[in-house]
Amino acid sequence: MGRFSKMHGLGNDFVVIDAREGGVEMTAARAQAIADRHAGIGCDQLILIGPSERADVSMRIFNSDGSEVEACGNATRCVPLFVGRDVLIETKAGLLDAKAVDGGASVDMGAPRLDWDAIPLAYAMDTLAMPVSWEELPAPAAVNVGNPHVIFFCDDLDAVDVERLGPLIETDPLFPARVNVNFAQIIGENHIRLIVWERGAGLTRACGTGACATAVAAVRRKLVSGPAKVSLPGGDLVIDWRPGGHIVMTGPATHVFDGEADWARF
Numbered sequence: 001m002g003r004f005s006k007m008h009g010l011g012n013d014f015v016v017i018d019a020r021e022g023g024v025e026m027t028a029a030r031a032q033a034i035a036d037r038h039a040g041i042g043c044d045q046l047i048l049i050g051p052s053e054r055a056d057v058s059m060r061i062f063n064s065d066g067s068e069v070e071a072c073g074n075a076t077r078c079v080p081l082f083v084g085r086d087v088l089i090e091t092k093a094g095l096l097d098a099k100a101v102d103g104g105a106s107v108d109m110g111a112p113r114l115d116w117d118a119i120p121l122a123y124a125m126d127t128l129a130m131p132v133s134w135e136e137l138p139a140p141a142a143v144n145v146g147n148p149h150v151i152f153f154c155d156d157l158d159a160v161d162v163e164r165l166g167p168l169i170e171t172d173p174l175f176p177a178r179v180n181v182n183f184a185q186i187i188g189e190n191h192i193r194l195i196v197w198e199r200g201a202g203l204t205r206a207c208g209t210g211a212c213a214t215a216v217a218a219v220r221r222k223l224v225s226g227p228a229k230v231s232l233p234g235g236d237l238v239i240d241w242r243p244g245g246h247i248v249m250t251g252p253a254t255h256v257f258d259g260e261a262d263w264a265r266f
């Protein structure tokens with residue numbers, strides 16, 4: 001039997017497994033089975049906390065479709081709560097410094113990557129005003145914050161058919177690694193409303209890296225000027241980024257319950 005914790009960041013939910021002293025061997029099929037909301041435990045992402053030679057712990061991230069990915073902002077905020085202290089975390093996206101704050105955590109998410117081949121895109125183009133679009137959507141921006149994001153700044157988010165356009169754009173050949181699709185609207189001074197269709201997980205209540213990527217694109221387009229409040233269906237994050245600097249993400253992290261499972265059954 002193996003122990004796990006159910007946690008979430010703004011309703012983006014995780015099964016977190018402590019693999020610091022060995023434990024479960026994770027495969028795409030096993031991650032998908034555990035994440036299944038009907039036949040498994042259920043989560044948007046499966047998180048494996050392991051040992052690290054470069055940091056306090058390592059973190060591996062699996063989407064609910066079983067794909068292993070580089071970054072997850074909401075899960076990163078859960079790690080100090082899971083480990084019981086501030087931590088330096090080794091991820092595929094680099095080393096992330098996560099500090100507990102009242103009710104959550106503040107994380108240095110590193111510097112965004114903005115070159116077309118770092119997103120990655122299939123061919124060279126300006127990532128701030130991409131000369132492409134889908135149906136009625138405006139020309140998007142692209143930002144890599146460890147994982148790939150495309151961001152559409154819309155006049156009226158309620159008029160966007162997120163569940164139809166999200167998967168269409170996620171799997172467009174323009175994005176060779178697929179992409180997380182962010183639909184944003186500026187709703188006040190330094191205030192962004194955001195809905196995210198996540199690569200490999202679909203519509204979630206919040207996406208931390210999506211909030212980071214969207215705030216970066218908004219600063220680059222001069223739509224915000226300073227720390228931005230990003231309001232997602234599950235709640236709010238504060239994202240602070242200045243050109244040339246690191247992204248700092250601050251927001252809640254919640255521990256829901258602990259459980260035990262026989263990983264061999266998955």
Ligand SMILES: N[C@@H](CCC[C@H](N)C(=O)O)C(=O)O
Nearest residue numbers: 072073074147199207208209
């Ligand atoms: N929910 C996450 C992002 C998880 C990974 C993403 N779906 C991807 O495939 O890159 C977050 O809070 O950032």
